[in-house]
Amino acid sequence: MYTIHPVPKRYAWGSRSSLQRMFHLDGADAQGPLAEMWFSGHAQSPSMLDMPSADGTTRMIALTDAIAQDPDGMVGARGANEFGPVLPFLFKTIAADEPLSLQVHPVGFQARAGFNIENRQGIALDAPERSFKDMNAKSEMVVALEPFLASVGFASHSFALRNLQLLRSPIAQRMVDAFASGGRHGDDSFADADMMMPVAATVWPESRKRIFRAFHTAVTAPASDPDALIDDINTAAAHATHSRNIMAFDFALRAARAFPGDTSVLALLMMNPVRLEEGESVFLPTGVPHAYIYGTGAEIMTNSDNVLRAGMTVKHKDIVNLLQCVDCRPTSPVNPSDARLGALLMRDVVFYKPGVSEYVLAYGHVDDTRAWPIVERLAVRYDALVQQMRGRAAVPHAGPRVLLCTQGEVVCTTQTDTRTLRQGEAVFIPASDGGVRISGTSGSYLMASTPF
Template identity: 35%
Template sequence: MFVPISNTPRPYAWGDRTAIAGLLGREASGGPEAELWLGAHSGSPATILDPEAVGGYDRLDEWIAADPERAIGSDRSRLPFLLKVLAAARPLSLQAHPSAGQAVVGYEKENAAGVPVDAPDRNYRDAYHKPELILALSDRFQALCGFRPLEQTRLLLAALVPAGVSAEVDELRELLGADGDAKALRRSVRWILTGTDEQTTALIDALTAGASRKGVEDFAAERATLLDLAGAYPGDPGVVVALLLNRVELRRGQVLFLPAGNIHAYLEGLGIELMAASDNVLRGGLTSKHVDVPELLAVLDFTPIDAAPLAPERLADGVVRFDPDVPDFSLVHALGDDVGPVAVPVRGPVVVLATGGSFELRSSGDATRLVRGEAVYVTPGERELTIEGSGELFIATIG
């Protein structure tokens, strides 16, 4: 069964004012439009455009709750993924997400302590993990992702602030060279996030002064990001933590996968985000929201990575699948002037979004046509989808 769905963008302050509307062929609201959610998450559940077809329910989460066997299948109790269109005009908060085990323990601990689920200082709003991926739709999608190999960070610090110029930067340099990579990074991040305001100010002042020096050619992207973050979040220790992370630039169509424990921040760009349906976020800075340093340190994976894009699996000409090693989701991307017909195996419920052109969707029991800006929810009885058309299409399904 194909169920047409839609939603309105979330007006977070960091959102772009025109990117989502321009992508989907809609009229812009006039305010920031950060995320368009297509799923059943209670934060912004999708709207069902033909309520009579599903017993009168006009929200996807309400229909799933009322008729779970038909809507999501008898073998599950919730839609495990959430598909988003994300448009960042300025940086999001520096953040990480827990593993499945950490989420259960944290959620039960805060429940036992009597912390309301909607409290601003709550860390765990549900008992689920939140791995995620982002596919770049803009020509460049800018992000920070995971800790950079320490040798590169030491070279960056040396280029910004030579030894002996700043006592605070020298102390950071010493911490980063004290132990093995993960231990050194854990100790350094704890020191940065628990330091005094005076220490933080001195660090940022020394680092930004170094980044502003004329004649410095190395690490151009990292220096520009440091100056941008320091200007947007003056005095925030997250500015210094960000300097320890990989600076990533995705080209259009490339995907970055962010597993549990990965510290990251989207800086700028338009993309398709697919994640496990959870609202568990541990923040480390670049935000006015709650930061819990001990809990963040417990969740973070301090192993340095190279933050390479996720490799796609080719299904057919113009059709690829991105399938990270998680059970919650995978993403199929179709792009071209003459796509298909292509049979796309799916497992469980599916969300399909067209961002350009026109595509026909067929299954054993239903058929529909999607054009730019339209989305459909597919019930789990449809075990295989056939797509045919031209333009751009995304299929989110179980991993």
């Protein structure tokens, strides 16, 4: 196994304390907001490994180069055959003090098309106006390490209408019109939205088109008076009665304060508000609109940095491409711990298995004296599933892994090595190291892996 160094990402919405504390940063490294720490095999931001040299010294080498030199040893023959000589997942810790962008990730064919178009246009891969950084579809999963807030996917029509009808804003009222009557025969008042629908919309039911029109209204509207928008959301929130509606208004208000005058914050009132406690998770398939609002979590995704933004950001917006990719089906947030996807709970570890071929995630705890309270809480929440699954072995062991100590210290043992990791330290475990055993007296860890 090899020490792996995370790549820091400093965005304005990042926390000023959470990741700094986890990774024991000080001095200049601890200053300002820190949003993400990447454990990455992505070509644009690879992590560095400490690897031994023939002369007994240690050299630093990019993970991408280490895999290219020994793909079978680093990611395994099966992984190299299925995904190529690459790490198929991107693993991050993320901490948000403020809401971040309203965004969508593309499916595979859209990513490939967008990547090739921007190449032909001569847009540099690291250019700020670049939308497609690679050709990969991007799904992702978040596991909360502390309370984590997010808006995920479109909620039901009735939920959205209950929220939007409480607002006085002309933009909100036009969104209400889109839900209630937009697109009726002979009604061309939403023709601009209809022209931006993807080709697949020709077979959409009318209900899905109405969601698209309402969302289009929010993300294409001009900026409004910041104080008036905040006042309108505040006043409407006072009339909300159900806890989910109140939460949605809270998220929209946070976003309106962070991005003054940005009407795209009204789209949050159409979406499912989610609060995750530690150990709880949500899976985001390609095309699902989402915005993270606040909190610290672990994030794992396919090996992609493709992000299409519609608002709530100072970065490049690509509304045209986003609208071509957005999934307008109203759905409940998909939790990888529920019966449809499955998570395995054992005494001191939870395995999150979202049903994709690139990644799984384990969140575990070592303690000689007591069971982990998080597992007990999740066991109560998912009692029926736990009774079916508890005790079955499903530890991924044949592919590449990244192990990060998040609290205390843990001992990692493979067939060839043993390491003690303290909070903020991580190792890359190549496929050739075989199985892994995690032990210790007091500590927590995250392990990202392929599900081989």
